[in-house]
Amino acid sequence: MPQEHVLIAGGGIGGLALALTLHQIGVSCTVFESVRELKPLGVGINLQPNAVRELEDLGIGEAELDSVGIPAREWALVGLNGCEIYAEPRGKLAGYKWDQYAVHRGEFHTLLYRKVVERLGPDAVRLGSKVTGYRKESDGTVVAIIENRSGGISEVAGTLLFGADGIHSAIRAQMHPDQPPIHWGGTIMWRGTARGIPIRSGSSFVGLGTSRHRVVIYPISHPDGDGLADINWIAEQTYDTDHDWTKSGWFRPVALSEFAGEFAGFVYDWLDLPALLAKSTVAYENPMIDRDPLPTWVDGPVALIGDAAHPMYPTGSNGASQAIMDARQIGRIMLDRGVTASALAAFDSEFCEPIGQVAMRNRGAGPFGLLNMVDERCGGQFQNIDDVIPAHERSAFMLAYQQAAGFAKDRLNAAPPTIPAGAIVNRVAA
Numbered sequence: 440m441p442q443e444h445v446l447i448a449g450g451g452i453g454g455l456a457l458a459l460t461l462h463q464i465g466v467s468c469t470v471f472e473s474v475r476e477l478k479p480l481g482v483g484i485n486l487q488p489n490a491v492r493e494l495e496d497l498g499i500g501e502a503e504l505d506s507v508g509i510p511a512r513e514w515a516l517v518g519l520n521g522c523e524i525y526a527e528p529r530g531k532l533a534g535y536k537w538d539q540y541a542v543h544r545g546e547f548h549t550l551l552y553r554k555v556v557e558r559l560g561p562d563a564v565r566l567g568s569k570v571t572g573y574r575k576e577s578d579g580t581v582v583a584i585i586e587n588r589s590g591g592i593s594e595v596a597g598t599l600l601f602g603a604d605g606i607h608s609a610i611r612a613q614m615h616p617d618q619p620p621i622h623w624g625g626t627i628m629w630r631g632t633a634r635g636i637p638i639r640s641g642s643s644f645v646g647l648g649t650s651r652h653r654v655v656i657y658p659i660s661h662p663d664g665d666g667l668a669d670i671n672w673i674a675e676q677t678y679d680t681d682h683d684w685t686k687s688g689w690f691r692p693v694a695l696s697e698f699a700g701e702f703a704g705f706v707y708d709w710l711d712l713p714a715l716l717a718k719s720t721v722a723y724e725n726p727m728i729d730r731d732p733l734p735t736w737v738d739g740p741v742a743l744i745g746d747a748a749h750p751m752y753p754t755g756s757n758g759a760s761q762a763i764m765d766a767r768q769i770g771r772i773m774l775d776r777g778v779t780a781s782a783l784a785a786f787d788s789e790f791c792e793p794i795g796q797v798a799m800r801n802r803g804a805g806p807f808g809l810l811n812m813v814d815e816r817c818g819g820q821f822q823n824i825d826d827v828i829p830a831h832e833r834s835a836f837m838l839a840y841q842q843a844a845g846f847a848k849d850r851l852n853a854a855p856p857t858i859p860a861g862a863i864v865n866r867v868a869a
């Protein structure tokens with residue numbers, strides 16, 4: 440029987456996690472990545488315990504994650520008045536068997552790339568190779584159309600093709616030519632990092648402000664000898680919809696003077712945000728965008744994963760985790776169904792609809808929905824949050840979100856490994 444070969448369009452976190460997973464289960468693959476050189480781009484992202492568990496099963500353990508980030512200890516929401524709305528421990532402190540990690544996206548991405556090259560060889564990731572589309576063949580296989588560095592076009596045949604090419608996915612555009620344009624709900628984010636002293640627990644994710652005007656801060660490195668860490672910040676402002684978001688680029692470098700004034704009032708005895716922003720080494724502007732959920736992620740031997748399948752607002756801190764989970768679930772399903780279109784169809788029917796719902800929850804503010812409730816009920820003015828949203832209601836709100844996003848503690852702790860150690864695809868059965 441001829442050896443299957445899987446093609447992956449996009450070498451982001453999703454595409455590289457898929458390459459490592461396929462390698463683990465004995466399936467060969469090639470990743471085609473459009474950029475000519477992988478640079479450590481982006482700022483902070485969170486890896487939820489479900490994804491950290493999968494990374495551990497891929498042989499990327501705590502020591503390596505500690506080199507690109509720090510375990511998160513707490514998740515907290517604080518009103519614009521500086522009073523706490525909600526706080527809960529995270530990771531092992533919350534009883535998970537795995538930590539949640541706050542990492543530098545670029546350094547984590549580089550770590551995955553290094554692992555792929557070490558394990559699959561330097562030819563496994565073809566840089567400067569933009570996948571512009573695909574053609575389904577009559578024998579059930581697929582051909583990827585690739586534009587190389589010099590603009591030349593080539594065709595590469597494979598058993599299956601995964602579109603892991605992000606929110607602007609070319610594979611998705613071909614699969615769903617009538618998809619609506621990118622959706623923007625009115626919020627602009629400015630993101631960056633600055634050296635600072637971590638607040639609260641020393642590794643707290645803090646959302647501060649109102650649903651329309653807020654900042655999120657958390658450290659993404661262990662502190663140095665002086666107690667200073669890289670603090671990731673995301674400042675967000677929601678505008679009326681006549682604001683022209685298309686003038687804002689995707690990770691457009693931006694001067695602090697363009698937005699810092701909007702956050703001049705975020706000064707408390709426990710945080711001086713303007714002073715932190717002033718120490719920033721980088722700042723990017725980013726519209727908060729996503730896409731409407733799709734009816735299917737699969738077209739015969741072609742499937743979408745990660746942001747290509749389900750781009751989400753970052754309100755739930757689960758875009759990268761979900762991309763990793765997609766890769767792992769595909770590996771699990773291939774163990775049963777082989778490297779086949781039927782495996783892709785099974786992946787689609789199990790996950791397309793529920794993950795689309797998670798994306799919609801994130802559009803509705805995700806776990807930050809509590810800030811909306813505070814706004815609606817008291818206009819952000821309160822002394823004691825229990826008078827506004829009772830503790831049991833706050834907990835129930837958070838639990839519902841966590842269950843939908845797949846990182847509810849008891850279920851995760853009790854679940855068997857997604858891919859049992861040593862399991863490889865059974866080709867006779869396939």
Ligand SMILES: Cc1cc2nc3c(=O)[nH]c(=O)nc-3n(C[C@H](O)[C@H](O)[C@H](O)COP(=O)(O)OP(=O)(O)OC[C@H]3O[C@@H](n4cnc5c(N)ncnc54)[C@H](O)[C@@H]3O)c2cc1C
Binds near residue numbers: 450471480482571609
């Ligand atoms: C440069 C960059 C910086 C980011 N920074 C942050 C951040 O600071 N904070 C945050 O929360 N999220 C950030 N994200 C998004 C976050 O990484 C993703 O939401 C999440 O990791 C899901 O990853 P993904 O692999 O599905 O998609 P992505 O991370 O978007 O990766 C897609 C990959 O596909 C490549 N690609 C695109 N089109 C093609 C094509 N036609 N052919 C071949 N390759 C293609 C891209 O270059 C990219 O490497 C960033 C994404 C990018 C691309």
